[in-house]
Amino acid sequence: KEEKKVNKNIPSVLPSGFIIRVNERNITMLDFIDIDYEDKANVIGSYALDEKMMKNLSESIQNALKAISE
Numbered sequence: 001k002e003e004k005k006v007n008k009n010i011p012s013v014l015p016s017g018f019i020i021r022v023n024e025r026n027i028t029m030l031d032f033i034d035i036d037y038e039d040k041a042n043v044i045g046s047y048a049l050d051e052k053m054m055k056n057l058s059e060s061i062q063n064a065l066k067a068i069s070e
Contacts, residue, residue, distance in 0.1 A: 027050060031045070
């Protein structure tokens with residue numbers, strides 16, 4: 001989990017949904033999808049995360065949910 005400032009070189013995207021899969025090596029594949037004008041699902045971002053990164057992501061999501069609900 002990085003707390004330092006990072007350079008952002010791509011715009012934010014609001015996906016329609018996501019797909020999470022875990023392979024036999026316990027690598028989590030996280031795909032963000034969007035629906036086009038013909039109702040076809042397209043992957044707009046795809047990330048492979050190891051167990052440590054998934055735990056960090058889970059913690060960050062929980063913290064964001066707490067902040068939203070306060």
